[in-house]
Amino acid sequence: MLWRAIRNMEVMVHSSSFLLPKLHQPAKIPANNYNLVVLNQHLPRFMPRLWAQAKLRICADGGANRIFDEMSQMTSDQDNESNRNRYIPEIIEGDMDSIRPEVKIFYSHQGTKISDKSHNQETTDLHKCISSIRDRTPNHEKSDLCVLVTGALGGRFDHEAANINVLYVFSDMRIVLLSDDCLIRLLPKTHQHEIYIESSLEGPHCGLFPIGAPSKSTTTTGLKWNLSDAKMKFGRMISTSNIVDSEKVTVQSDADLLWTISLRNLT
Ligand SMILES: Nc1ncnc2c1ncn2[C@@H]1O[C@H](COP(=O)(O)OP(=O)(O)OP(=O)(O)O)[C@@H](O)[C@H]1O
Numbered sequence: 428m429l430w431r432a433i434r435n436m437e438v439m440v441h442s443s444s445f446l447l448p449k450l451h452q453p454a455k456i457p458a459n460n461y462n463l464v465v466l467n468q469h470l471p472r473f474m475p476r477l478w479a480q481a482k483l484r485i486c487a488d489g490g491a492n493r494i495f496d497e498m499s500q501m502t503s504d505q506d507n508e509s510n511r512n513r514y515i516p517e518i519i520e521g522d523m524d525s526i527r528p529e530v531k532i533f534y535s536h537q538g539t540k541i542s543d544k545s546h547n548q549e550t551t552d553l554h555k556c557i558s559s560i561r562d563r564t565p566n567h568e569k570s571d572l573c574v575l576v577t578g579a580l581g582g583r584f585d586h587e588a589a590n591i592n593v594l595y596v597f598s599d600m601r602i603v604l605l606s607d608d609c610l611i612r613l614l615p616k617t618h619q620h621e622i623y624i625e626s627s628l629e630g631p632h633c634g635l636f637p638i639g640a641p642s643k644s645t646t647t648t649g650l651k652w653n654l655s656d657a658k659m660k661f662g663r664m665i666s667t668s669n670i671v672d673s674e675k676v677t678v679q680s681d682a683d684l685l686w687t688i689s690l691r692n693l694t
Protein backbone atom coordinates (compact mmCIF):
# COMPACT_ATOMS: atom_id res chain seq x y z
CA MET A 428 0.00 0.00 0.00
CA LEU A 429 1.35 3.42 -0.92
CA TRP A 430 -0.93 5.32 1.45
CA ARG A 431 -0.48 6.05 5.19
CA ALA A 432 -2.44 8.17 7.64
CA ILE A 433 -0.59 10.94 9.50
CA ARG A 434 -2.40 13.65 11.50
CA ASN A 435 -5.79 12.89 9.87
CA MET A 436 -4.52 13.53 6.37
CA GLU A 437 -3.36 10.54 4.35
CA VAL A 438 0.14 10.53 2.93
CA MET A 439 0.55 9.75 -0.74
CA VAL A 440 3.95 8.28 -1.57
CA HIS A 441 5.48 8.90 -4.99
CA SER A 442 8.44 7.18 -6.61
CA SER A 443 9.88 7.02 -10.10
CA SER A 444 11.33 3.55 -9.60
CA PHE A 445 9.48 2.42 -12.74
CA LEU A 446 12.41 4.05 -14.59
CA LEU A 447 14.94 1.74 -12.92
CA PRO A 448 16.08 -1.54 -14.47
CA LYS A 449 14.10 -4.36 -12.85
CA LEU A 450 17.12 -5.65 -10.85
CA HIS A 451 17.54 -2.32 -9.08
CA GLN A 452 13.94 -1.79 -8.05
CA PRO A 453 13.25 -1.66 -4.30
CA ALA A 454 11.26 -4.74 -3.29
CA LYS A 455 8.79 -2.76 -1.15
CA ILE A 456 7.56 -0.55 -3.98
CA PRO A 457 5.88 -2.57 -6.76
CA ALA A 458 7.28 -0.63 -9.69
CA ASN A 459 5.65 -2.73 -12.37
CA ASN A 460 2.11 -2.01 -11.25
CA TYR A 461 1.48 0.41 -14.08
CA ASN A 462 -0.41 0.74 -17.32
CA LEU A 463 1.40 2.43 -20.18
CA VAL A 464 -0.29 4.87 -22.56
CA VAL A 465 1.63 5.73 -25.75
CA LEU A 466 0.73 9.07 -27.34
CA ASN A 467 1.44 10.22 -30.88
CA GLN A 468 4.86 11.75 -30.31
CA HIS A 469 8.35 10.32 -30.72
CA LEU A 470 9.08 7.55 -28.22
CA PRO A 471 11.31 8.39 -25.25
CA ARG A 472 14.77 6.75 -25.06
CA PHE A 473 13.67 4.62 -22.11
CA MET A 474 10.56 3.26 -23.89
CA PRO A 475 11.81 -0.37 -24.21
CA ARG A 476 12.16 -0.60 -20.41
CA LEU A 477 8.72 0.93 -19.75
CA TRP A 478 7.14 -1.35 -22.33
CA ALA A 479 8.71 -4.52 -20.94
CA GLN A 480 7.50 -3.94 -17.38
CA ALA A 481 3.99 -2.58 -18.02
CA LYS A 482 0.93 -4.58 -16.97
CA LEU A 483 -1.10 -3.26 -19.91
CA ARG A 484 -0.13 -1.22 -22.97
CA ILE A 485 -2.58 1.14 -24.69
CA CYS A 486 -1.83 3.24 -27.75
CA ALA A 487 -3.80 6.45 -28.16
CA ASP A 488 -4.77 6.45 -31.85
CA GLY A 489 -1.62 7.63 -33.73
CA GLY A 490 0.54 6.39 -30.83
CA ALA A 491 0.23 3.00 -32.58
CA ASN A 492 2.10 4.43 -35.60
CA ARG A 493 4.98 5.32 -33.24
CA ILE A 494 5.23 1.77 -31.90
CA PHE A 495 5.00 0.38 -35.44
CA ASP A 496 7.63 2.77 -36.86
CA GLU A 497 10.06 3.41 -34.02
CA MET A 498 9.97 0.61 -31.46
CA SER A 499 11.66 -2.05 -33.59
CA GLN A 500 14.55 0.33 -34.30
CA MET A 501 15.07 1.05 -30.60
CA THR A 502 15.74 -2.62 -29.89
CA SER A 503 17.99 -3.77 -32.72
CA ASP A 504 18.65 -7.37 -31.69
CA GLN A 505 16.67 -8.70 -34.73
CA ASP A 506 15.62 -7.28 -38.07
CA ASN A 507 12.82 -4.72 -38.01
CA GLU A 508 10.10 -6.99 -39.39
CA SER A 509 10.44 -9.77 -36.82
CA ASN A 510 11.09 -7.27 -34.04
CA ARG A 511 7.77 -5.59 -34.80
CA ASN A 512 5.87 -8.75 -33.79
CA ARG A 513 7.36 -8.49 -30.29
CA TYR A 514 5.73 -5.16 -29.44
CA ILE A 515 1.98 -5.64 -29.63
CA PRO A 516 -0.23 -3.25 -27.62
CA GLU A 517 -3.21 -4.87 -25.90
CA ILE A 518 -5.49 -1.95 -26.92
CA ILE A 519 -5.60 0.90 -29.43
CA GLU A 520 -8.11 3.52 -28.32
CA GLY A 521 -9.22 6.83 -29.82
CA ASP A 522 -11.07 8.51 -32.63
CA MET A 523 -8.85 6.75 -35.20
CA ASP A 524 -8.15 9.78 -37.35
CA SER A 525 -4.35 9.42 -37.08
CA ILE A 526 -3.58 5.69 -37.08
CA ARG A 527 -2.53 4.55 -40.58
CA PRO A 528 -4.72 1.84 -42.16
CA GLU A 529 -1.83 -0.67 -42.50
CA VAL A 530 -0.92 -0.18 -38.82
CA LYS A 531 -4.51 -0.80 -37.73
CA ILE A 532 -4.71 -3.96 -39.87
CA PHE A 533 -1.31 -5.22 -38.64
CA TYR A 534 -2.20 -4.91 -34.94
CA SER A 535 -5.77 -6.16 -35.26
CA HIS A 536 -4.35 -9.32 -36.94
CA GLN A 537 -2.03 -9.68 -33.93
CA GLY A 538 -5.00 -9.68 -31.54
CA THR A 539 -4.94 -6.05 -30.38
CA LYS A 540 -8.37 -4.74 -29.35
CA ILE A 541 -9.26 -1.76 -31.54
CA SER A 542 -11.56 0.54 -29.57
CA ASP A 543 -12.98 2.99 -32.11
CA LYS A 544 -14.48 6.05 -30.39
CA SER A 545 -14.79 8.21 -33.52
CA HIS A 546 -18.35 9.18 -32.49
CA ASN A 547 -16.93 11.13 -29.51
CA GLN A 548 -15.46 14.48 -30.54
CA GLU A 549 -15.72 15.99 -27.03
CA THR A 550 -12.73 14.36 -25.36
CA THR A 551 -9.16 13.75 -26.47
CA ASP A 552 -7.63 10.38 -27.26
CA LEU A 553 -5.65 10.46 -24.00
CA HIS A 554 -8.86 11.17 -22.05
CA LYS A 555 -10.49 8.18 -23.77
CA CYS A 556 -7.53 5.95 -22.86
CA ILE A 557 -7.59 6.96 -19.18
CA SER A 558 -11.38 6.46 -18.97
CA SER A 559 -10.93 3.02 -20.41
CA ILE A 560 -8.17 2.15 -17.89
CA ARG A 561 -10.33 3.42 -15.02
CA ASP A 562 -13.31 1.36 -16.19
CA ARG A 563 -11.33 -1.86 -16.58
CA THR A 564 -9.41 -1.61 -13.24
CA PRO A 565 -11.08 -3.42 -10.32
CA ASN A 566 -11.91 -1.05 -7.42
CA HIS A 567 -9.47 -2.64 -4.97
CA GLU A 568 -6.57 -2.07 -7.41
CA LYS A 569 -7.43 1.55 -8.25
CA SER A 570 -5.53 3.33 -5.47
CA ASP A 571 -2.23 1.59 -6.27
CA LEU A 572 -2.44 1.60 -10.04
CA CYS A 573 -0.18 4.07 -11.80
CA VAL A 574 -0.60 5.20 -15.41
CA LEU A 575 2.50 6.29 -17.31
CA VAL A 576 1.91 8.43 -20.38
CA THR A 577 4.72 8.86 -22.93
CA GLY A 578 4.96 11.74 -25.41
CA ALA A 579 2.80 14.06 -23.33
CA LEU A 580 5.00 17.15 -23.66
CA GLY A 581 7.11 18.98 -26.16
CA GLY A 582 4.64 19.29 -29.01
CA ARG A 583 1.52 21.35 -29.78
CA PHE A 584 0.58 23.52 -26.82
CA ASP A 585 -3.17 22.75 -27.03
CA HIS A 586 -2.31 19.03 -26.86
CA GLU A 587 0.01 19.65 -23.90
CA ALA A 588 -2.70 21.65 -22.11
CA ALA A 589 -5.25 18.89 -22.76
CA ASN A 590 -2.79 16.30 -21.45
CA ILE A 591 -2.29 18.31 -18.23
CA ASN A 592 -6.05 18.78 -17.94
CA VAL A 593 -6.40 14.99 -17.88
CA LEU A 594 -4.39 14.96 -14.62
CA TYR A 595 -7.10 17.18 -13.09
CA VAL A 596 -10.06 15.38 -14.63
CA PHE A 597 -8.82 12.07 -13.21
CA SER A 598 -7.31 13.51 -10.03
CA ASP A 599 -8.12 10.34 -8.08
CA MET A 600 -5.75 8.34 -10.32
CA ARG A 601 -1.94 8.31 -10.24
CA ILE A 602 -1.02 9.54 -13.70
CA VAL A 603 2.53 10.49 -14.71
CA LEU A 604 3.10 12.50 -17.88
CA LEU A 605 6.52 11.79 -19.41
CA SER A 606 8.74 13.32 -22.02
CA ASP A 607 12.41 12.64 -22.75
CA ASP A 608 13.33 15.50 -20.43
CA CYS A 609 10.94 15.55 -17.49
CA LEU A 610 7.91 14.09 -15.77
CA ILE A 611 4.80 15.74 -14.33
CA ARG A 612 2.39 14.53 -11.66
CA LEU A 613 -0.57 16.09 -9.89
CA LEU A 614 -0.32 16.36 -6.10
CA PRO A 615 -3.96 16.50 -4.93
CA LYS A 616 -4.68 18.82 -2.00
CA THR A 617 -6.53 15.98 -0.28
CA HIS A 618 -3.17 14.42 0.73
CA GLN A 619 0.22 15.16 2.15
CA HIS A 620 2.91 14.06 -0.28
CA GLU A 621 6.20 12.23 0.12
CA ILE A 622 8.22 12.14 -3.09
CA TYR A 623 11.18 9.74 -3.09
CA ILE A 624 13.83 10.97 -5.50
CA GLU A 625 15.69 8.42 -7.65
CA SER A 626 18.73 10.66 -7.96
CA SER A 627 20.45 8.42 -10.51
CA LEU A 628 17.47 8.99 -12.82
CA GLU A 629 15.84 12.29 -11.97
CA GLY A 630 16.61 15.80 -10.81
CA PRO A 631 18.10 18.05 -9.79
CA HIS A 632 15.76 20.61 -11.41
CA CYS A 633 12.17 20.64 -10.30
CA GLY A 634 9.07 22.84 -10.13
CA LEU A 635 5.93 23.05 -8.02
CA PHE A 636 2.93 25.20 -8.89
CA PRO A 637 -0.85 25.43 -8.91
CA ILE A 638 -2.68 25.65 -12.24
CA GLY A 639 -6.35 25.14 -11.43
CA ALA A 640 -6.66 27.44 -8.41
CA PRO A 641 -4.21 29.58 -6.40
CA SER A 642 -2.58 28.23 -3.25
CA LYS A 643 -2.88 30.28 -0.08
CA SER A 644 -0.53 27.99 1.79
CA THR A 645 2.11 25.56 0.59
CA THR A 646 4.88 24.07 2.72
CA THR A 647 7.74 21.88 1.51
CA THR A 648 10.87 20.14 2.75
CA GLY A 649 13.77 18.67 0.78
CA LEU A 650 14.15 21.49 -1.74
CA LYS A 651 16.92 24.09 -2.06
CA TRP A 652 14.27 26.85 -2.01
CA ASN A 653 11.60 25.49 0.35
CA LEU A 654 8.20 27.08 0.76
CA SER A 655 6.89 27.81 4.20
CA ASP A 656 3.17 28.58 4.34
CA ALA A 657 3.72 30.36 0.99
CA LYS A 658 1.16 31.74 -1.46
CA MET A 659 1.47 30.71 -5.11
CA LYS A 660 -0.47 31.66 -8.21
CA PHE A 661 0.14 32.50 -11.84
CA GLY A 662 0.78 36.22 -12.03
CA ARG A 663 2.57 36.13 -8.66
CA MET A 664 5.06 33.59 -7.32
CA ILE A 665 5.37 30.02 -8.60
CA SER A 666 8.29 27.69 -7.87
CA THR A 667 10.31 26.91 -11.01
CA SER A 668 14.03 26.15 -11.47
CA ASN A 669 14.05 24.78 -7.94
CA ILE A 670 16.56 22.04 -6.96
CA VAL A 671 15.97 18.81 -5.02
CA ASP A 672 18.21 18.77 -1.99
CA SER A 673 17.28 15.46 -0.34
CA GLU A 674 16.22 11.91 -1.21
CA LYS A 675 12.77 12.75 0.14
CA VAL A 676 10.71 15.82 -0.72
CA THR A 677 7.53 16.55 1.23
CA VAL A 678 4.70 18.80 0.08
CA GLN A 679 1.55 19.98 1.79
CA SER A 680 -0.80 22.48 0.21
CA ASP A 681 -4.37 23.80 0.27
CA ALA A 682 -4.43 23.58 -3.56
CA ASP A 683 -3.82 20.87 -6.15
CA LEU A 684 -0.24 21.35 -7.35
CA LEU A 685 1.74 20.13 -10.33
CA TRP A 686 5.09 18.57 -9.48
CA THR A 687 7.69 18.37 -12.24
CA ILE A 688 11.24 17.06 -12.15
CA SER A 689 13.91 16.77 -14.83
CA LEU A 690 14.97 13.34 -16.10
CA ARG A 691 18.61 12.48 -16.56
CA ASN A 692 19.95 11.05 -19.80
CA LEU A 693 18.30 7.64 -19.39
CA THR A 694 18.40 4.83 -21.93
N1 LIG B 1 2.16 17.42 -30.61
C1 LIG B 1 1.67 16.81 -29.52
N2 LIG B 1 1.97 17.26 -28.27
C2 LIG B 1 1.50 16.65 -27.17
N3 LIG B 1 0.66 15.58 -27.22
C3 LIG B 1 0.32 15.09 -28.43
C4 LIG B 1 0.80 15.68 -29.64
N4 LIG B 1 0.28 14.99 -30.70
C5 LIG B 1 -0.49 14.02 -30.16
N5 LIG B 1 -0.47 14.07 -28.81
C6 LIG B 1 -1.18 13.19 -27.87
O1 LIG B 1 -1.40 11.94 -28.51
C7 LIG B 1 -2.81 11.65 -28.55
C8 LIG B 1 -3.13 10.99 -29.86
O2 LIG B 1 -2.80 11.89 -30.89
P1 LIG B 1 -3.29 11.75 -32.39
O3 LIG B 1 -2.32 12.51 -33.27
O4 LIG B 1 -3.53 10.32 -32.66
O5 LIG B 1 -4.71 12.41 -32.42
P2 LIG B 1 -5.23 13.90 -32.51
O6 LIG B 1 -6.41 13.86 -33.37
O7 LIG B 1 -4.13 14.88 -32.87
O8 LIG B 1 -5.56 14.10 -30.99
P3 LIG B 1 -7.02 14.16 -30.32
O9 LIG B 1 -7.88 13.29 -31.20
O10 LIG B 1 -6.84 13.63 -28.96
O11 LIG B 1 -7.34 15.61 -30.36
C9 LIG B 1 -3.51 12.99 -28.31
O12 LIG B 1 -4.75 12.82 -27.62
C10 LIG B 1 -2.52 13.73 -27.44
O13 LIG B 1 -2.69 13.35 -26.08
Ligand SMILES: Cc1ncc(C[n+]2csc(CCO)c2C)c(N)n1
Nearest residue numbers: 521522523524547548549550551552
Ligand atom coordinates in the same frame (compact mmCIF):
# COMPACT_ATOMS: atom_id res chain seq x y z
C1 LIG C 1 -15.44 23.63 -26.60
C2 LIG C 1 -14.82 22.60 -27.54
N1 LIG C 1 -13.62 22.91 -28.08
C3 LIG C 1 -13.03 22.03 -28.93
C4 LIG C 1 -13.67 20.85 -29.23
C5 LIG C 1 -13.01 19.93 -30.23
N2 LIG C 1 -12.51 18.74 -29.67
C6 LIG C 1 -12.15 18.60 -28.39
S1 LIG C 1 -11.63 17.02 -28.06
C7 LIG C 1 -11.88 16.56 -29.66
C8 LIG C 1 -11.63 15.15 -30.06
C9 LIG C 1 -10.31 14.99 -30.65
O1 LIG C 1 -10.10 13.63 -30.86
C10 LIG C 1 -12.33 17.60 -30.43
C11 LIG C 1 -12.60 17.54 -31.90
C12 LIG C 1 -14.92 20.57 -28.61
N3 LIG C 1 -15.59 19.38 -28.85
N4 LIG C 1 -15.48 21.46 -27.76
